[in-house]
Amino acid sequence: MDIAEVAKLTGVPASALRFYEKKGLIRSVGRDGARRRFAPDVVDHLALIALGQSVGLSLDEIRSMLSPGGEPNIDRQLLVAKADAIDAQVKRLQAISLGLRHAAACPAPSHAECPSFRKLLKAAAKGAFDKRWGVMRRSK
Amino acid sequence: MDIAEVAKLTGVPASALRFYEKKGLIRSVGRDGARRRFAPDVVDHLALIALGQSVGLSLDEIRSMLSPGGEPNIDRQLLVAKADAIDAQVKRLQAISLGLRHAAACPAPSHAECPSFRKLLKAAAKGAFDKRWGVMRRSK
């Protein structure tokens, strides 16, 4: 597969594929002239990278779980730890979602006077001040 | 309150407070010599900012919800939309968490052979390729 094919198949832009290769996250298996050729399993590899990113791992962390043996060697403890972190994140997000809906439905003229909004604010403050947890990133 | 007091109270570093003020997210109420003085309600204001960030808003977006009247004027529709987005995010995170736990418990020698891990991978690929949704951000 050439780079365009992988890009089309996975949605990962060619520039990102080159970037990943430079970083050691994926490998190309030889060249066709100057052009990289990729083995089909690079798609799974990219899926793994996407998965790692979706749980908040940096590319460096992902590489460290990947490279030792070449094939994925993933620490099961880390998996559980990540799952726990995600569950915590889920709890916070659910609380916020609930708070937002309350606030949206609140009849107070200004949100400043809405009790549930003030409660939400306090909760957000507790969480968001001084520690930075996982957070949603901008979509675009 | 002076800047250090606000910083200590909220955990937001003084540099960030100055940055927020420059950006128009918070206001100082006069000076004591050269030093800013803040009204106590800046704390609520900062909580609001933290809340906004925790649901994935940029500082610019937060300011746009804040500045028109000076006091928070927040679109209830936006609130509901954000709540919906968060709920969707929660669903995805729960699926991933479940997948991670399955994979951690999976007895296959390599994760490559674990069916639930491959399923998780496929799901992650579906989600993460080509569309970038909200994502957890690095903690540090």
Place this chain on the structure above:
DNA sequence: CCTTGACTTGAAGTCGACTTCAACCGGCAC
């Protein structure tokens, strides 16, 4: 009086994950 420490400023630097750029090469269609 002099140092110390907390504040002030604008400018520049940082971090992660890419994207974009300039310059170049190899094939293929015309």
Place this chain on the structure above:
DNA sequence: GTGCCGGTTGAAGTCGACTTCAAGTCAAGG
């Protein structure tokens, strides 16, 4: 041959949210 397409490279740029820096001001303490 000559465009043009689609790859190649390393270097530089982008974005958001800050942080850090240099240089300066000011009040209090020894």
